Amino acid sequence: MALIEYRNVTKQYKELKALDNVSLDIPAGRIVGLLGPNGSGKTTLIKLTVGLLTPTAGTVTVDGLRPGPETKAEVAYLPERSYMSEWMTVNSFISYFSDFYADFDKVKAAEMLARLGIDPRRTLKTLSKGTKEKVQLVLVMSRAAKAYFLDEPIAGVDPAARDFILNTIIRNYSENASVVISTHLIYDIENVLDDVVFIRDGKIVLANSADNVREECGKSIDMLFREVFRC
């Protein structure tokens, strides 16, 4: 059984159909690239999974359960924007995550912050945008979750930061967990992906393992993406 299942999922915003009858399985223990241009429905699919949106039709299940407190305890989510209160210190965020998530590893978080040279006594408002993103990633990756949903984790950061982010993800996710990375920057993440899902106009246009795609098409995923989504 797949860890995450989408069955005939549709999400409609007034006249706009953000997702159109999507059915997809995400198995455990795989790194999945959710790839598509801006506005293709990647974020909507992730938000439905983490319980931030309710589907117009269809069902989403995580480990057999509809999104709710039980699934939220098993899913780690990194949104594309900062969700941290500016008045809190990094330390208080560590306590916050530790209070709410049973799978949060305080020691791991402290070690990662120390490696990055981030002082945990500082408040969020005193940190730069890039440092805040790193803190957020550290918090998410310090959880031993069953699934990690990372929405555009490398968008808008410099190449050195991209390497750091990808290394952090690869080194820290639990072995049996699924990692779903949504992005349109394929070149940077192609090598870490086990599976790829192409999404366009709210529809899944391709879902296969990265190796199969390369073998069948005879080209890199980045090249294929450029062909499929050519304007």
Added chain:
Amino acid sequence: MLGKLMKYDMKYMARVLPWLYLGAIGFAAVLCFIVFFTPIEYLSSFEFLIEMGSTMVIQALVIITAVFLIMRIYRSMFSDEGYLTFTLPVKNRSVIDAKILSGAIWSFITIAVAVLVYIIPQISLSFRYGANYTSSDIIDVPDITASADLSDALRGLTIIGLLILNVVVIAFLIPSLYSFCAAVVHKAKRARAFASIGMFIGISYGVIMIITVAEIIVISSLLVYAIPYSAEIIIQGSDTIKEAIFWYWLLIPAVPLVLTVPLTLVSWLVSRHIVDKKLNML
């Protein structure tokens, strides 16, 4: 989990409000100081200023508390912070419950401090005047408490209970009503913060207007009802006056409850329902 959610909501407000309370009580203490050290012949000139100062500080207390409550509720639920709040492993309705309960606690403390800020200078004024009164200054008024018995004590307690209930309901109404407004408009992405605040102010103003009109109607009805009995009041004396005073003081706090209790409950329940069943964090 509700306790943990409340802990962080309480912490947010605790950054500012205790300092505000200290400042307000300090202001009341300064007024006391002025009252005690102003020569008695000039004291009456200060009374108006003392009254106005207390009122302004009370208004500031209430407005700042409401602003902080609104900011906390809106930011932690429907701004970017909501992406964390609503992915915590708790029921969405618990998030609303925590906001309303912690908001009610802070509102209650604010109201208590506001009462103190009003009462402290008034008590010092009455002490000051009391010390200077002579028996010839006291007007000879009929003592309606002379014939007080157990039922009068119970009636008094009922009125005090209703007044306290009003304070408690208002403490719950402010966060419940704003949570409702924020939940209702949260799907309209553009300018939703302003829309929710506008809706909150509009409903609050409407509630105040309805209560005011209801109070006027009730008091007018009491007067119209009492006029035919005015001769009886004169004849029968203190018992009838006592009865009229009792009904006046009973209805004044009872009338708002008819509106505020259902409004608090409905807004609380509807906001719970929206975040539980129809959450759409765009």
